Amino acid sequence: MKKTAYLLPAVVIVIAAALSSVFVVDEREKALVLQFGQIVNVQEEPGLGFKIPLIQDVVKYDDRILSLDTQTIEVTPSDDRRLIVDAFARYRITDVVQFRQAVGVGGLRTAEARLTDILNSQIREVLGADQVTSDTILSEERRALMNRIRDQAREQALSLGLDVVDVRLKQTNLPAQNLDATFARMRAEREREAADEIARGNEAAQRVRALADRTVTETLSEAERDAQITRGEADALAAATFSEAYGADQEFFEFYRSMQAYEQALTGANSTMVLTPDSSFFDYLLNSDRGGRSSVGDTGQ
Template sequence: MRRSATALLVALGVALVLLVSSIYVVDEREKALVLQFGQIRQVREEPGLGLKVPFIQQVVTYDDRILSLDTETIEVTPSDDRRLVVDAFARYRIDDPVRFRQAVGAGGLATAENLLNNILNAQIRAVLGSDQVTSDTILSADRRSLMNRIRDGAEAEAQTLGLDVIDVRLKATNLPAQNLEATFARMRAEREREAADEIARGNEAAQRIRATADRTVTETISEAERDAQITRGEADAEANRVFAEAYGQDPEFFQFYRSMQAYVSALRGSNSTMVMTPDNAFFNYLYGAGEGTGTAAAPAGEAAPAAEAATEDSAAAATEAPATEQAGTATVTLDAPAIVAPANDDAAAATDAPAP
């Protein structure tokens, strides 16, 4: 009885071990391959339980999620011979586990990433080092199209590994340390040249604007002066016409008015005293017995008859001024400064003569 019970327990244990060894579980995040002596016997891509031959078959699982791979930093040389240090990363997943197993063997995911890294680096050098690509293009917004080209080329080669390359991105694109200073110097020189060009264009525009403004000012001033000259000429012509009409009505008054203007001009400022002969014609309207005449002054001996012959109209037009006798001189006082002239007996007699 004891032997049969022990045998039964042993049999149950062996059966349990065989049952456990023949059952495997596939997670929803995985894909599984059932191998027998290294040969693929079954592919499980759906999650759940599966059976295999214990101790003869084995199950290999691969991650079915999207995986990430950071590539090695490499240097590329675009068409403008400016070297760049490129660091990229890729997103991929195992698309065909059978082809993946055949390509990488027992190396698994580590071997696959190593092969994929080589593929990506080759594609990065091929795309970024082509004749149509410059460093400015790599550093600009057009780099998206370059990354898409790298992804398409890597995906075509990665299919032989059973991988699907979903995306490729350039993380960093920098200059080598030994080229940074030279590049910065060239960039500064380019910016200074552009600044100098902008300044030159600005100065040219400013000079053009100033020249236009100066020309406009000159034209405006010339037109204003021309209009002013025309206006002054018309005004002078009208004034001359009015003066001519007024003077034409009384020529004697015109002669008297012009004499008064001459007196004002000659006797202003420091020139307040004039010494001249009594018979000088300049002071015709100042000679006489306290009254001016409209004609030239008579000689000294004939001053009294001339004063008696003066008319009342001529006396009204002349400027009246009181005369005072002094010893040896006769002083005539006007609104203008005093005029001193030597006097003789005839002039004094003419001055003392009674008015008509």
């Protein structure tokens, strides 16, 4: 009984020691085995690991990509327009030994504080560089600037055993006291551009109208000239025709002209005429040798 009483606690102690000497590392972790604060083993592959109970300790670190949001800072680009900027970064622990040596027992909290300082320093350096204006930061070149921040931060973070995977600027806003002045300046610039466009449009419209007026004047002048030429040619042809007709039969020509005169004089309401008895207007109606005498000729109407 006495042997059993002593044996059972010993077995329990042995089992507890055996269990405390085994640890498990899953695929999302990396582990360090420490002995009196010194690294004696690195467990980077998932599976079982072993340590000496009571003498050695195991520290595990996340092997996944982690996220870090930086605090808002103020930067001044080369055009002296201050901007409020904050960013976020994606990083991972690539060298657990160097990470442990760099941050000690502070772990991720200390690492993120130091990484935040690195990121803020690089943001100020890149966004405050020569030829980098606030318009550049807000344009399509923003991606190139973020890549520069990432690459420069990555170089410094290697000393912490970290790899900076990505850096993104979340917001780049103007300070509240500068917004009204900036909006007023932007409004004035847009109004000036609009006035310039309106002036250029009016100038172009004036040129178009002047060209159209000149074209109309030239067209009317050419048409009038052609009409005058046509009328002149027609009058010349008519005069030649009348002259030829007059030469061929003078009496018929006079008769024809008299008929035209009668037709034009006695149109519409103009049906009554007062003439002297010796008027030659109705010669072809009153002269018995040409058209026969009419009783109308006796009345003088």
